Amino acid sequence: MNVLAARALKKSYGGLEVVRGIDLAVASGECFGLLGPNGAGKTTTLRLCLGLTHPDGGEIELLGEPIPARAREARMRVGVVPQFDNLDPDFSVTENLLVYGRYFGMPAKAIAGRVPALLEFAGLTGRADAKINALSGGMKRRLTLARALVNDPQLLFMDEPTTGLDPQARHLIWERLRRLTQEGKTIILTTHFMEEAERLCNRLAIMDGGRVIVQGTPRSLIAEHIERQVVEVHGPGAPEVMRAWMERAKALAPRVERAGDSVFCYAEDVEPILKNLTGNGELSYLHRQANLEDVFLKLTGRDLRD
Amino acid sequence: MNLRWIAVWQRNMLVWRKLIAAAILSNLADPLIMLFGLGYGLGALLPSVEGMSYIAFFAAGQLCAATMFTASFESMFSGFSRMYGQKTWDAILYAPLVIDDVVLGEIVWAASKAWLTGSTILGVAVVFGLANSPWVLLALPAAFLVGLAFSAVGLIMTVLARGWDFFSFYMTLVMTPMMMISGVFFPAEQLPAPLLAVAKALPLYHGVQIVRPLIAGGPPPDLLLHLAVLIGYAAAGYAIAIHFARKRFSA
Numbered sequence: 001m002n003v004l005a006a007r008a009l010k011k012s013y014g015g016l017e018v019v020r021g022i023d024l025a026v027a028s029g030e031c032f033g034l035l036g037p038n039g040a041g042k043t044t045t046l047r048l049c050l051g052l053t054h055p056d057g058g059e060i061e062l063l064g065e066p067i068p069a070r071a072r073e074a075r076m077r078v079g080v081v082p083q084f085d086n087l088d089p090d091f092s093v094t095e096n097l098l099v100y101g102r103y104f105g106m107p108a109k110a111i112a113g114r115v116p117a118l119l120e121f122a123g124l125t126g127r128a129d130a131k132i133n134a135l136s137g138g139m140k141r142r143l144t145l146a147r148a149l150v151n152d153p154q155l156l157f158m159d160e161p162t163t164g165l166d167p168q169a170r171h172l173i174w175e176r177l178r179r180l181t182q183e184g185k186t187i188i189l190t191t192h193f194m195e196e197a198e199r200l201c202n203r204l205a206i207m208d209g210g211r212v213i214v215q216g217t218p219r220s221l222i223a224e225h226i227e228r229q230v231v232e233v234h235g236p237g238a239p240e241v242m243r244a245w246m247e248r249a250k251a252l253a254p255r256v257e258r259a260g261d262s263v264f265c266y267a268e269d270v271e272p273i274l275k276n277l278t279g280n281g282e283l284s285y286l287h288r289q290a291n292l293e294d295v296f297l298k299l300t301g302r303d304l305r306d
Numbered sequence: 307m308n309l310r311w312i313a314v315w316q317r318n319m320l321v322w323r324k325l326i327a328a329a330i331l332s333n334l335a336d337p338l339i340m341l342f343g344l345g346y347g348l349g350a351l352l353p354s355v356e357g358m359s360y361i362a363f364f365a366a367g368q369l370c371a372a373t374m375f376t377a378s379f380e381s382m383f384s385g386f387s388r389m390y391g392q393k394t395w396d397a398i399l400y401a402p403l404v405i406d407d408v409v410l411g412e413i414v415w416a417a418s419k420a421w422l423t424g425s426t427i428l429g430v431a432v433v434f435g436l437a438n439s440p441w442v443l444l445a446l447p448a449a450f451l452v453g454l455a456f457s458a459v460g461l462i463m464t465v466l467a468r469g470w471d472f473f474s475f476y477m478t479l480v481m482t483p484m485m486m487i488s489g490v491f492f493p494a495e496q497l498p499a500p501l502l503a504v505a506k507a508l509p510l511y512h513g514v515q516i517v518r519p520l521i522a523g524g525p526p527p528d529l530l531l532h533l534a535v536l537i538g539y540a541a542a543g544y545a546i547a548i549h550f551a552r553k554r555f556s557a
Contacts, residue, residue, distance in 0.1 A: 013557065050400070052399060052400075052555070052556070053556045053557070054556060072402040072403070072404060073402070075400065075401065075402045076402045078400075079400075080400035082396065082397070082400070084393070086392065086393035086394065086396050086397040087397075088317075088392065088394055088397070089392055090321040090324065090392075091320070091321070095320070099316075099317050099320065100397070100401065102313040102316060102317070103310075103313050103398055103401035103402070103403055104401055104402060105310070105313075105402075147397075148400075151401075
């Protein structure tokens with residue numbers, strides 16, 4: 001069963017089409033990733049699905065409810081972790097959960113009953129009475145996650161859940177999200193981190209310019225869209241050396257890309273490239289498996305998006 | 307009518323309760339110092355105004371002015387801080403509330419806080435013998451209505467504001483002159499006719515026209531007209547605030 005189905009979604013802001021015909025279907029129990037460079041329309045898509053902004057065209061069904069007509073009813077069973085923490089700085093950790101539960105019409109006793117488990121889940125048991133400003137970035141994120149779970153939602157929306165976190169904090173969030181999917185919750189997240197998407201998502205969609213370019217499992221996207229091996233060549237030497245070598249590489253690998261002083265060679269078999277590089281003291285290189293980031297860059301380009 | 311806005315009201319009340327000492331000091335000490343300072347100071351020079359001692363006359367005006375200030379500060383500065391600085395409204399909107407609920411909760415909250423200011427001034431006036439008829443009890447709902455009118459108008463400013471300085475225009479160009487011409491310090495009827503006409507178009511004048519007779523101990527003349535203006539400001543302010551809030555939050 002689909003917890004989210006969106007068809008032909010469209011949204012413009014001031015003449016600029018931010019979302020240009022998006023179709024999405026997310027099945028119950030999935031962790032679904034929405035990837036894309038800045039300005040691809042990810043956050044707008046999430047806001048449309050939550051009924052926070054109304055589409056110019058298209059249809060949305062969230063947990064069986066038509067959006068935006070019955071968005072409130074749908075949001076009763078949804079949790080949201082926004083891109084920027086907006087915890088209530090006037091309240092302590094526990095009070096944040098108590099006050100937030102009220103917005104779902106939960107009785108104070110019922111919320112209070114859930115607080116210990118939520119704090120435990122967020123790893124904040126010892127911080128129950130701490131002020132928000134005294135929490136680290138990772139703790140705030142975990143509390144925001146706990147807050148999103150206060151109503152025991154079926155579906156969790158997360159907008160860049162680990163942006164700005166250190167590796168320890170990020171791994172802890174990943175572990176918790178896996179726990180949630182094991183409990184049967186559905187997660188829809190946006191991210192810039194391909195590693196995060198590869199690790200967490202059963203399925204993902206890559207967006208660019210307001211459209212979904214491709215959808216699939218991380219493995220299938222890598223298999224379909226990119227050669228298996230990558231050799232990254234970095235030239236500490238003169239740019240001419242690099243340029244000359246790149247010309248030669250084009251004969252040895254089916255796809256060669258240049259970004260600044262680096263050259264990326266993509267191929268199923270990179271032996272010819274490696275052989276060519278052995279003993280070449282002017283160039284340093286790294287040989288690795290192609291990953292989702294390579295797919296992403298191939299499909300959305302290497303240009304900056306600010 | 308749904309009651310979801312109550313959760314927003316409760317949230318603000320909870321914060322107020324945590325910071326109660328500072329909240330009470332700033333909302334009550336100021337107007338009371340002004341009441342006694344001006345009331346006794348000027349009162350010593352004036353025989354009686356409209357048949358009341360000057361301090362009782364001024365108490366009625368000060369009750370309404372202080373209620374106006376509390377309602378406006380809460381709906382504008384505190385409301386803007388919640389909406390813009392802390393993004394509290396955004397967080398609330400992920401839950402099953404809509405912006406209309408938030409706007410209503412904020413308006414009723416600011417009116418409640420303003421009511422507390424107004425009713426405390428009334429209490430002090432009664433304790434000091436400035437008012438002693440049972441009619442003064444009706445000043446309690448009147449203060450709440452004054453609070454609602456100014457909270458609703460203040461919230462329009464809040465949802466339109468792009469920054470903090472926006473409020474100084476409203477404060478300096480609207481609130482301060484309104485206080486001067488609405489019969490707070492002296493009878494508005496002694497103003498030049500055009501100024502009196504302006505005062506009559508604004509809500510503060512009508513609040514004072516209701517509260518002053520009640521403090522004097524009788525029913526206010528033209529009560530329905532005054533009520534209608536205050537209710538009109540509250541209702542129109544609410545509708546306009548919702549219109550602009552929806553616009554702001556659907557972008």
